[in-house]
Amino acid sequence: MHLDAEWAQLTANNPDTVMAALAIASEDNDAAAAPLGVAGDKATLVVIVPSLTGMPQKEPDITPMAGRLSKQARRRRPRPGMRPRLDASSSR
Numbered sequence: 001m002h003l004d005a006e007w008a009q010l011t012a013n014n015p016d017t018v019m020a021a022l023a024i025a026s027e028d029n030d031a032a033a034a035p036l037g038v039a040g041d042k043a044t045l046v047v048i049v050p051s052l053t054g055m056p057q058k059e060p061d062i063t064p065m066a067g068r069l070s071k072q073a074r075r076r077r078p079r080p081g082m083r084p085r086l087d088a089s090s091s092r
Contacts, residue, residue: 013038013040013041015037015038018035018038018043019035019037019038019043022035022043022045023035026045030050031047031048031049031050032047032048033045033046033047033048034046056074057073057074058071058072058073058074059071059072059073059074
């Protein structure tokens with residue numbers, strides 16, 4: 001029953017529950033991340049992203065004809081509709 005209550009709080013965007021879930025989800029990421037806040041249906045995170053040289057050079061993909069999983073060279077531009085909103089600043 002505890003999971004049902006927690007899920008209900010998460011889907012209702014309860015700020016404390018969402019912040020805790022985001023903190024747990026980002027613990028084992030290669031890029032360090034920390035949630036800053038929740039307002040309505042939006043969350044604000046700080047993410048320290050590696051330099052371009054540290055980024056993987058291949059990305060998961062699906063072959064067009066057979067629909068099989070594959071890897072291909074990373075695109076210079078994200079696919080339409082696949083770009084998350086990213087407000088970034090640099091300390092350099």
